[in-house]
Amino acid sequence: MRKIIFSLGSWIFLTVSSFGQAVSENLQNLDKYQEQLPFFQELITGAQYPEPPRNYDGFPFLDTRSFENGGLTINRVFYPDVPLLYDIRYDQVITFHPLFSQKLLIKPSKIDGFVLSDGKEFVQLSGNEGYLYDKNGFYEVIASGDFRLLSKHYKVDRRARELGDYIGYYDEYEDFFLYKAGAFYPVKKKKDAIKLLGVEKKAIRENLTRQRIYYNKDRRKYLTALLQLANSPRTDHR
Numbered sequence: 001m002r003k004i005i006f007s008l009g010s011w012i013f014l015t016v017s018s019f020g021q022a023v024s025e026n027l028q029n030l031d032k033y034q035e036q037l038p039f040f041q042e043l044i045t046g047a048q049y050p051e052p053p054r055n056y057d058g059f060p061f062l063d064t065r066s067f068e069n070g071g072l073t074i075n076r077v078f079y080p081d082v083p084l085l086y087d088i089r090y091d092q093v094i095t096f097h098p099l100f101s102q103k104l105l106i107k108p109s110k111i112d113g114f115v116l117s118d119g120k121e122f123v124q125l126s127g128n129e130g131y132l133y134d135k136n137g138f139y140e141v142i143a144s145g146d147f148r149l150l151s152k153h154y155k156v157d158r159r160a161r162e163l164g165d166y167i168g169y170y171d172e173y174e175d176f177f178l179y180k181a182g183a184f185y186p187v188k189k190k191k192d193a194i195k196l197l198g199v200e201k202k203a204i205r206e207n208l209t210r211q212r213i214y215y216n217k218d219r220r221k222y223l224t225a226l227l228q229l230a231n232s233p234r235t236d237h238r
Contacts, residue, residue, distance in 0.1 A: 047104075047105055048102050048103065048104060048105070049087075049092070049094045049102075049103035049104060049105050051103070052089075053167075053168070055165070055166055055167050055168070056157075056166055056167070056168045056169060056170065057160075057165075057166040057168070057169040057170075058169055058170045059170070060087050060088065060089035060090070060155050060170055061085050061086060061087055061088065062086045062088045062116070062120075062153050063116075063118070064085075065085075066085075067083040067084065067085055067095075067096050068083070068084065068116070068117035069081045069082065069083060069084070069117055070082055070083075070084040070114055070115050070116045070117050071114060071115040072084065072093075072095075072106070072111070072114045072115075073111070073112040073113045073114065074106075074110050074111060074112065075110060075112070076112060082095060082114075083095055083096040084114060084116060084117075085103070086114075086116065086122070086138075086153075088153040088154050088155050088172075089154070089155045089156070089157065089170065090135065090136075091108075091133070091134075091135035091136040091137075091138055091154070092105055092106075092108070092136065093105075093106045093108070093111060093114055093138070094106065108124070108136035108137070108138075111124055111138075112124060114138075120140055121140065121141050122138050122139060122140050122141070123138070123139060123141055124136070124137045124138055124139075125137055125139055125150075125179070125184075126182075127182050127183065127184055128177070128184040131152075131175075131184070131186075133152055133154040133173075133175070134152075139151065139152055139177070139179075140152075140153065142220065142223070142224055143224050143227050143228070145227055145228075145230065145231035146180065146230070146231065147178045147179060147180045147185075147196070147197065147227065147230075148178070148179040148180070149176065149177075149178060149179075149223055149224060149227050150176065150177040150178070150179050150184075151174055151175070151176055151177075151220065152174065152175045152176075152177065153172070153173075153174055154172075154173055154174075154175075155170040155171065155172045155173070156170065156171045156173070157170060158170070158171055174219075174220070175187075176193075176219060176220070176223055178193060178196055178197070178227075187223060190215035190222065190223075190226075193223055193226055193227075194226065197226060197227065197229075197230035198230065199226060199229055199230050203229060204226070204229070207225070207229055208222065208225050208226065208229070211225075213225050
């Protein structure tokens with residue numbers, strides 16, 4: 001995937017190596033934090049993030065409930081090593097206050113994109129507002145070519161049907177889109193992607209089926225391989 005690297009600029013985002021340490025251990029960062037406080041609060045962060053209910057089984061974040069260092073692009077400036085959490089229930093990006101041990105919302109309107117610690121890359125895109133789970137418009141970019149393959153991660157609150165320690169839980173989902181020139185094309189069935197990308201069945205049999213890559217088994221892997229096949233310099237797959 002083509003990556004755009006922006007200049008880090010003159011201001012360096014304040015980071016913390018250990019997020020569970022006491023406030024006293026972060027006092028060496030106080031001068032730098034106070035120096036950048038207006039920029040940090042007014043341009044980057046919004047309100048304090050409300051903690052999810054403790055009586056729910058699971059968590060509303062993607063993959064982990066713990067802060068891990070990622071990368072954040074704000075107003076076309078890239079900041080590395082930023083503590084991040086991604087709430088896929090509300091499509092919100094969260095960072096960590098280094099002095100007061102608070103979770104802070106990052107204003108969605110300021111975010112161009114972000115990268116999580118495992119390398120997953122997300123961009124903010126408009127044009128899919130009719131989609132129920134678009135919310136703040138953050139999509140994972142899985143692969144690129146003539147089309148981009150995008151993923152939308154989201155969780156939905158569910159009420160527990162039986163009495164127990166938890167009154168609710170989260171169901172997790174992932175929807176896929178092909179994206180080109182500002183237009184979103186939902187992939188609800190494999191034939192949607194095959195038709196849009198113009199890949200012939202013979203090429204699919206000779207490549208994906210032979211490698212035992214099946215849509216119903218692993219949609220992400222199948223669609224990534226299909227897009228790679230569509231981008232192949234060979235001409236006999238069209």
